[in-house]
Amino acid sequence: MQTIIAAIVGTSVAVIVGVSAWLRLGQDPREPPLITASVPFLGPILGIMKRGNKYYGDLRDRYRLPIYTLRMPGARIYVVNSPKLFTAIQRQHKILPHAPIGINAVKRICGASAKANTILDENMSGEHGEWGYAQTYYKSMHESLSAGGGLDFMNRTMIKVLSNQITTGRFQGGLKVKLFQWTRHEITLATTNTVYGPLNPFKDERAEKTFWDFEHGMISLLLHPYPGITARKTIKQRDILAEEYYRFFQSGGQEQGSPLLRTVFDISKGQGVPLEDIAKFECLSTIAALGNTVPGTFWILYHVYSDPVILAVCREELAKIVTTSRTEEGLLTNTIDISRVKSECPVLLSLWQEILRYHTSGISVRMALEDHLLENQFLLKKGSTLIMPGHVLHTDEGLWGPDVDKFDYERFIRHPSKKRHNPVAFRGFGGGKTLCPGRHFATTEILAMTAMMVTQFDVIPVQGKWIEATTHNTSIWAVTPGPDEDIEVEITIRNGVDETVDWRYTLSDTDKPIALAAEDFATLGTESKE
Numbered sequence: 001m002q003t004i005i006a007a008i009v010g011t012s013v014a015v016i017v018g019v020s021a022w023l024r025l026g027q028d029p030r031e032p033p034l035i036t037a038s039v040p041f042l043g044p045i046l047g048i049m050k051r052g053n054k055y056y057g058d059l060r061d062r063y064r065l066p067i068y069t070l071r072m073p074g075a076r077i078y079v080v081n082s083p084k085l086f087t088a089i090q091r092q093h094k095i096l097p098h099a100p101i102g103i104n105a106v107k108r109i110c111g112a113s114a115k116a117n118t119i120l121d122e123n124m125s126g127e128h129g130e131w132g133y134a135q136t137y138y139k140s141m142h143e144s145l146s147a148g149g150g151l152d153f154m155n156r157t158m159i160k161v162l163s164n165q166i167t168t169g170r171f172q173g174g175l176k177v178k179l180f181q182w183t184r185h186e187i188t189l190a191t192t193n194t195v196y197g198p199l200n201p202f203k204d205e206r207a208e209k210t211f212w213d214f215e216h217g218m219i220s221l222l223l224h225p226y227p228g229i230t231a232r233k234t235i236k237q238r239d240i241l242a243e244e245y246y247r248f249f250q251s252g253g254q255e256q257g258s259p260l261l262r263t264v265f266d267i268s269k270g271q272g273v274p275l276e277d278i279a280k281f282e283c284l285s286t287i288a289a290l291g292n293t294v295p296g297t298f299w300i301l302y303h304v305y306s307d308p309v310i311l312a313v314c315r316e317e318l319a320k321i322v323t324t325s326r327t328e329e330g331l332l333t334n335t336i337d338i339s340r341v342k343s344e345c346p347v348l349l350s351l352w353q354e355i356l357r358y359h360t361s362g363i364s365v366r367m368a369l370e371d372h373l374l375e376n377q378f379l380l381k382k383g384s385t386l387i388m389p390g391h392v393l394h395t396d397e398g399l400w401g402p403d404v405d406k407f408d409y410e411r412f413i414r415h416p417s418k419k420r421h422n423p424v425a426f427r428g429f430g431g432g433k434t435l436c437p438g439r440h441f442a443t444t445e446i447l448a449m450t451a452m453m454v455t456q457f458d459v460i461p462v463q464g465k466w467i468e469a470t471t472h473n474t475s476i477w478a479v480t481p482g483p484d485e486d487i488e489v490e491i492t493i494r495n496g497v498d499e500t501v502d503w504r505y506t507l508s509d510t511d512k513p514i515a516l517a518a519e520d521f522a523t524l525g526t527e528s529k530e
C-alpha cells in the first residue's frame with residue numbers, strides 16, 4: 001500500500017514539476033511574469049471557483065506586479081493590476097479588442113441563426129473602419145444614451161413611470177416585502193416601460209419571471225461545454241422570452257418605444273438581421289439594462305436605511321431642494337427636480353459612487369489579435385486574453401488610501417482640501433470602448449428611486465434590526481452582486497409626511513453628464529490623472 005501511495009505522490013510531483021518547467025520554457029522573458037500555481041493549470045481555476053473575482057485581489061497582494069501571466073488549459077491570460085496599463089490597453093482597441101470575446105458570448109447566450117451570426121462577425125472589431133453590425137450597434141447605443149434629446153426623453157419617461165409606482169396610496173398601513181425582490185420588480189417595470197413603451201412585454205408578470213429565471217441560469221450557456229444538453233431549461237426560458245419580443249416587434253411595439261429602442265431596431269433591420277434573431281438579441285439588451293441597475297438600487301436603499309446617519313444626511317440634502325406650491329383648489333404639491341438631485345446633492349451622489357466602488361466587481365476582457373509590446377515593455381502574445389478586474393483597482397490601498405476596505409459614503413465628495421481619487425481607479429462602469437453606455441440613465445433612475453423613497457417612506461427590517469448583507473454566494477460573473485439573503489422589510493409612510501400633499505418628480509434640465517468614469521472627466525474638461 002505504502003509503495004502505491006509513494007508511487008502516486010512521486011508521479012504527481014513529477015508531473016507538476018514537469019508541467020511547471022514546460023510552462024516556464026514556453027514563456028517569453030518579455031511577457032508579463034508567469035505566476036505558476038502549486039497545481040499548474042488547475043490552480044487558477046480552483047482559485048477563481050473558491051474566491052471568485054477576489055482571487056485576483058489575492059494574487060495582487062501576494063505578488064505586487066503591474067501585470068502577470070496565468071496559464072489555464074488552452075489559454076494564456078494576462079491579468080492587469082496597474083491603472084496605467086488599463087488605460088494603455090484600452091487605447092489599443094484595434095489590436096486588443098473586446099469584440100472577439102464579446103461576440104462569442106453573444107452567440108452562445110442568444111443562440112441566433114447562422115445568418116445573424118455571420119452578420120455579427122463582419123468587421124466585428126472595427127479593424128476595417130466603423131462599419132458592420134457590432135460596430136454600428138454599440139456606437140448607436142452610446143449615442144442614444146449620451147446627453148441629448150433621446151436620453152432626456154428616457155429619463156423623463158422613467159421618472160414619470162417610477163413616481164406613479166412609488167405613491168403613498170400603495171403603502172397605507174405599511175407593506176411587508178422582501179427588499180431585493182421588491183426592488184427588482186419596481187425597477188424592472190420602470191425600466192422596461194421606459195424602453196419598450198405602452199406594449200411593453202414585461203407588463204405580463206410571467207415574462208418578468210421568465211426573464212429573471214433566464215438571467216439566473218445564463219452563466220451555464222457561457223461555461224457549459226454542451227449547454228444544449230446541460231442547460232436545456234435556460235435555453236427554453238430564453239426562447240419563451242424571444243417569442244415575447246418577437247410578438248412585440250411584429251406588432252410594431254418599437255414605434256411607441258424609446259428613441260434608443262427605435263434606433264437599435266432600425267440598425268438591426270438595416271443590417272439584414274432576421275426579426276427572430278433581433279428578438280433573441282433583445283434578451284441580452286434587457287440583461288444589460290436591468291442586470292446591474294436592480295442590485296445597484298437594492299444596495300443604495302440598504303445603505304441609506306440601515307445607517308441612520310446616512311438617512312438623516314440624505315433627507316436633509318433632499319429637503320433643501322423640495323419646492324412647495326399650492327393649486328387653485330388650495331391643495332399642496334411638493335416637487336423634487338431630479339436634475340437638482342444630480343447637481344445639488346453631493347452626499348447622495350457620493351454614496352452612489354461608493355456603492356459602485358465597494359460592491360461592483362466587473363471584469364473588462366480583451367483579446368490580443370497580434371503580438372503586441374504593451375508600453376514598449378510587456379509582450380502580449382497573439383491569441384492571449386487580457387483580464388482587467390475592476391475589483392483589484394477598487395481595493396487598492398495605493399489608489400484609495402488606508403481606509404480602502406471601509407464603506408465611506410462621503411469618499412467621493414469633492415472638497416478643495418481633499419485630494420481627489422484617480423478617476424481611472426473607478427471601474428464601476430468599466431472603461432474604454434466598452435464603457436457602459438447606460439451609466440447616465442441608470443444613475444438618474446437609481447437617484448430618482450432613492451429620492452422618492454427617502455422623502456416619503458421609512459423602511460424597517462421586520463426582524464427589528466438590520467443584518468449586514470453579505471455577497472459570498474455571488475456568481476463569478478456578476479458585476480454588481482445581489483445579497484446572499486433577501487431582507488424582509490416593512491415600508492411605511494414616513495412619520496410626518498402629510499398624505500394630503502401631492503408629490504411630483506420632474507427633470508427640468510437637459511441631462512448634464514456627471515463625471516462617473518474617467519472618460520467623463522475627459523469629456524467634461526476636468527483632468528484625468530493616471
Ligand code: HEM
Binds near residue numbers: 292360362430442
Ligand atoms: C448600475 C447600473 C449599471 C452598471 C453598474 C453597469 C456596468 C457596466 C459595466 C461594468 C460594463 C462593462 C464595461 C467593460 O467591459 O469595460 C457595462 C457595459 C454595458 N452596459 Fe452597463 N451598467 C449599468 C446599467 C446599464 C444600463 C441601464 C444599460 C442600458 C440601458 C447598460 C448597457 C450596457 C451595454 C450595452 C454595455 C456593453 C457596452 C459595449 O460593449 O460597448 N448598462 N455596463
